[in-house]
Amino acid sequence: MQNMMQTVFLDRDGTLNEEAGYIREVDSLALIPGSALAVKRFQEAGFLTVLTTNQTGPARGYYDEDHVLALNQRVQDLLQAEAGVKLHAVYYCPHLATGSVQPYAIACHCRKPETGMIQQAQQQFPNIDLSRSYVIGDKATDVDFGHNAGCRSVLLKTGYGQRVLDGEYQTLANPPDIVADDLSDAANQILAMTVSSH
Numbered sequence: 001m002q003n004m005m006q007t008v009f010l011d012r013d014g015t016l017n018e019e020a021g022y023i024r025e026v027d028s029l030a031l032i033p034g035s036a037l038a039v040k041r042f043q044e045a046g047f048l049t050v051l052t053t054n055q056t057g058p059a060r061g062y063y064d065e066d067h068v069l070a071l072n073q074r075v076q077d078l079l080q081a082e083a084g085v086k087l088h089a090v091y092y093c094p095h096l097a098t099g100s101v102q103p104y105a106i107a108c109h110c111r112k113p114e115t116g117m118i119q120q121a122q123q124q125f126p127n128i129d130l131s132r133s134y135v136i137g138d139k140a141t142d143v144d145f146g147h148n149a150g151c152r153s154v155l156l157k158t159g160y161g162q163r164v165l166d167g168e169y170q171t172l173a174n175p176p177d178i179v180a181d182d183l184s185d186a187a188n189q190i191l192a193m194t195v196s197s198h
C-alpha cells in the first residue's frame with residue numbers, strides 16, 4: 001500500500017523537551033537539543049509526526065487544562081523557531097482515575113499505555129499504517145503503548161529512559177524494539193532502516 005502513512009507518535013516530556021516534572025511556567029519548557037531537527041528529518045522522509053502525551057496536571061489540581069494547551073503550543077512554537085516545522089497533530093490525556101479534580105478524575109482509554117490517542121489519530125488520518133509506525137518515548141508506559149497499538153516502540157535514554165533501562169523506574173512488559181540515546185539518534189536509526197518510497 002503505497003499511500004499508507006508511516007507515523008512517529010512522540011511523547012512530550014523527556015522526549016521532545018527536557019523532563020522537568022510538572023512545568024508551571026510555560027517559558028521554562030525547553031527542547032532537548034536536536035529534537036527539532038529530528039522532527040524535520042522525519043517529516044522530510046514522509047512521516048506523519050504526532051504528539052501523544054499523558055498530562056495529569058489538571059486531574060491532580062496542579063493547573064488547568066488551558067495550561068496544558070499553552071505548554072503544547074510552546075513545543076510547537078519552539079519547533080517552528082528552531083527548525084521551521086510543526087507537528088501534524090497533538091493529542092493529550094488529561095485524565096487520572098485517582099485524581100482529585102472533575103471531570104478529569106476518571107478511568108479513560110486515552111491514558112498511555114492504553115491506545116485511545118492512537119485511535120484519535122486514526123480517525124483524523126485514516127491511512128496511518130500502524131505496523132510501520134513508531135512510538136517514541138522515555139518511559140515503559142510509552143514502550144507498552146506502542147506495542148499495545150501494534151507499532152514498533154523506541155525507548156530514549158533522555159528523560160526517565162536511562163532509569164527505565166537500569167530497572168530503577170517502571171517495569172517494561174516487553175523490551176523496546178529500539179533503544180536510542182535521544183530523539184536525534186532515534187531518527188538516525190529509524191531513517192536508516194526506512195527505504196524511501198519517493
Ligand SMILES: [Mg+2]
Pocket residue numbers: 011012013014015137138139159
Ligand atoms: Mg515522557
Ligand SMILES: [Zn+2]
Pocket residue numbers: 092093094095108109110111
Ligand atoms: Zn485520558
